[in-house]
Amino acid sequence: xxxxxxxxxxxxxxxxxxxxxxRRGDPSVPALSATQIAGQLGLAVDRVMAEGxxxxxxxxxxxxxxxxxxxxxxxxxxxAYRTTLPxxxxxxxxxxxxxxxxxRVSATFKDIPGGQILGPTFDYTHRLLDFAAAxxxxxxxxxxxxxxxxxxxxxxxxxxxxxxxxxxAAAGDAVADLTREPLDFPAGRxxxxxxxxxGDEGFLLAxxxxxxxxxxxxxxxxxxxxxxxxxxxFVPPELGFAVALGDIDLTECEMVNQFKGSAMAPPxxxxxxxxxxxHGERKAMAMALVDRALRAAxxxxxxxxxxxxxxxxxxxxxxxxxxxxxxxxxxxxYVDFQSELELVRRLRRAAAATLAAEREAAE
Amino acid sequence: MTTDDNATLTPADRPYWMGVLARAPAAxxxxxxxxxxxxxxxxxxxxxxxxxxxxxxxxxxxxxxxxLGEMTxxxxxxxxxxxxxxxxxxxxxxxxxxxxxxxxxxxxQGPAGPGLMASLIAPLAAQAAAARTETSRAAAATRVDFLGxxxxx
Numbered sequence: 001x002x003x004x005x006x007x008x009x010x011x012x013x014x015x016x017x018x019x020x021x022x023r024r025g026d027p028s029v030p031a032l033s034a035t036q037i038a039g040q041l042g043l044a045v046d047r048v049m050a051e052g053x054x055x056x057x058x059x060x061x062x063x064x065x066x067x068x069x070x071x072x073x074x075x076x077x078x079x080a081y082r083t084t085l086p087x088x089x090x091x092x093x094x095x096x097x098x099x100x101x102x103x104r105v106s107a108t109f110k111d112i113p114g115g116q117i118l119g120p121t122f123d124y125t126h127r128l129l130d131f132a133a134a135x136x137x138x139x140x141x142x143x144x145x146x147x148x149x150x151x152x153x154x155x156x157x158x159x160x161x162x163x164x165x166x167x168x169a170a171a172g173d174a175v176a177d178l179t180r181e182p183l184d185f186p187a188g189r190x191x192x193x194x195x196x197x198x199g200d201e202g203f204l205l206a207x208x209x210x211x212x213x214x215x216x217x218x219x220x221x222x223x224x225x226x227x228x229x230x231x232x233x234f235v236p237p238e239l240g241f242a243v244a245l246g247d248i249d250l251t252e253c254e255m256v257n258q259f260k261g262s263a264m265a266p267p268x269x270x271x272x273x274x275x276x277x278x279h280g281e282r283k284a285m286a287m288a289l290v291d292r293a294l295r296a297a298x299x300x301x302x303x304x305x306x307x308x309x310x311x312x313x314x315x316x317x318x319x320x321x322x323x324x325x326x327x328x329x330x331x332x333x334y335v336d337f338q339s340e341l342e343l344v345r346r347l348r349r350a351a352a353a354t355l356a357a358e359r360e361a362a363e
Numbered sequence: 364m365t366t367d368d369n370a371t372l373t374p375a376d377r378p379y380w381m382g383v384l385a386r387a388p389a390a391x392x393x394x395x396x397x398x399x400x401x402x403x404x405x406x407x408x409x410x411x412x413x414x415x416x417x418x419x420x421x422x423x424x425x426x427x428x429x430x431l432g433e434m435t436x437x438x439x440x441x442x443x444x445x446x447x448x449x450x451x452x453x454x455x456x457x458x459x460x461x462x463x464x465x466x467x468x469x470x471x472q473g474p475a476g477p478g479l480m481a482s483l484i485a486p487l488a489a490q491a492a493a494a495r496t497e498t499s500r501a502a503a504a505t506r507v508d509f510l511g512x513x514x515x516x
Binding site for chain 2: 050052053054085086089092100103116117120141142155175193234236239244245248250275
C-alpha cells in the first residue's frame with residue numbers, strides 16, 4: 001500500500017526554532033563568537049578542517065558553533081559549503097622538509113639534527129583537571145635563538161644508508177581525486193592517502209590500534225612527528241609562475257616498520273605516512289599506521305586484518321558517508337517496513353501450515 | 364635577477380611581493396592603500412572571487428603526490444589607467460584583501476615599485492619574519508637537552 005506522506009512542516013519549523021534556542025543556551029551567558037572558537041578550541045577547528053577536507057579556520061569555527069559542538073555535523077556543513085565554490089586549480093605539493101616547526105619528535109633516534117622539539121604538547125601533563133585554568137597563563141619561555149632554518153626529515157637521513165625504502169617517485173600519472181571521481185578499486189596510494197587524510201579520526205585510530213594488537217601487525221616506530229607551518233604555492237595560469245597564497249599548519253607522521261624482505265627487496269625498514277591539516281597528531285599517527293597496513297599486498301604480506309583490507313578501510317573511513325547511511329535509518333521507512341511486516345506474517349502462516357501438515361502426517 | 368631599467372623592479376621580484384601581500388594582514392593593506400596619494404585610476408578586470416585550491420602532499424614527504432584537501436582562496440585582477448594588470452591571490456575569503464593585493468601588485472610593477480617595496484613590502488616581510496622567529500624561539504625553548512641529563516648523573 002502506498003501512503004502519500006505530507007505534513008509535519010509546522011513540527012519541523014518548531015523543532016528547528018527549538019534547536020536554535022538550545023544552540024544559544026542560557027541567554028544570560030554571553031554568546032560564543034566564531035573567533036573565540038577558532039582561538040580557544042583550536043584542535044576542534046583543526047579536526048573539522050582535516051575531515052571536512054577544507055582549510056579555513058573561520059568556516060570551521062562557524063560550523064562548530066552552528067553544529068553545537070557536534071564535530072561530525074560541523075564536518076558535514078563544511079563539506080556542503082565547499083561544493084558551492086569553484087576550484088581555481090591545484091597547488092604545488094607542500095614541502096614538509098621546509099616546515100617552520102613548532103614540534104618535532106622522533107622515537108627512533110635520540111640525537112637528531114636540530115633536536116627533539118616538544119612544542120605545545122599534552123604529553124607529560126598529569127591529566128588532572130585544572131580548576132584554575134580560567135586564569136590567563138603567563139607567557140611561555142622563549143629561547144634566545146630560533147630553531148635552525150633547516151631541519152631535515154629524520155627518515156631522509158636514514159635513507160642515505162639504504163636501511164629504509166625510498167618513497168617511489170611520482171608515477172607521472174594524474175593524481176587521483178576523491179572529490180571528482182567516486183571511490184574505485186584497486187585504489188592507488190594517492191587515492192588511499194587522500195581518503196585517509198579526510199577519514200574519521202576515531203575509525204582510523206581504532207584500525208591503527210588493531211594493527212598494534214596483532215590484526216596485521218607491522219612493528220611500527222614513530223620515526224618522526226612534525227607539526228608546523230608550510231607555504232602553499234600556486235601557479236595561476238595567467239601568471240605562469242608560483243605565488244604563495246599563504247601558510248597553513250600541518251601535522252606529519254612517518255612510521256618506520258620492520259620488513260623481513262622479499263624476492264624483490266632486501267630486508268629493510270618500510271614506511272607509513274600520515275599528513276593532516278592543523279594540529280592532529282593522533283590522527284596523523286593513526287593514518288600512518290593504516291597507510292602502512294594498506295600496503296600489505298604491495299609488499300607481499302598476507303592480508304589478515306581489517307586494517308590491511310583496502311576496500312573495507314576506504315569504504316568505511318568517511319564519517320559523512322557513514323553518518324548519512326546510518327542516520328538515514330531514522331527517516332520514515334513506513335512503506336518498506338509495511339512490506340517486511342507482510343512478508344514476516346506470510347512466512348509465519350506458511351511455517352505454521354507446514355508444521356500442522358507434518359503433525360497430521362505423523363499422526 | 365636582471366634589470367634594464369633602474370626605475371622599476373624586475374619580474375623576478377614579483378612572486379616575492381605577491382607572497383608578502385598574500386600573507387599581510389588585510390588591515391595593513393587597507394592602511395597602506397589609504398596612504399597612496401594620489402590614488403591611481405584603475406578598474407576591475409576580474410571582480411574578487413572566492414574559490415578553492417587543492418593542497419597536495421607527497422607520500423613520505425617526497426614521494427608520490429596526493430590530494431590532501433582544499434583551502435579557500437580569493438583572487439582578483441585589476442588594470443591601471445596605463446594598462447598595467449595586477450593580480451591578487453590570497454588564502455581565505457577576504458575579497459577586499461584580494462582586491463588590495465591586486466592593486467599593489469599593479470603599482471609595484473610601475474615607477475612606484477621601488478618606493479612601495481621599501482615602504483610597504485619590506486616592513487610587511489619584516490613583521491612576518493618577526494612573528495615566525497617568535498614562534499620558533501618558543502619551539503626552541505621546548506627542545507629536550509639529553510646531554511644535560513647525562514652530565515648530571
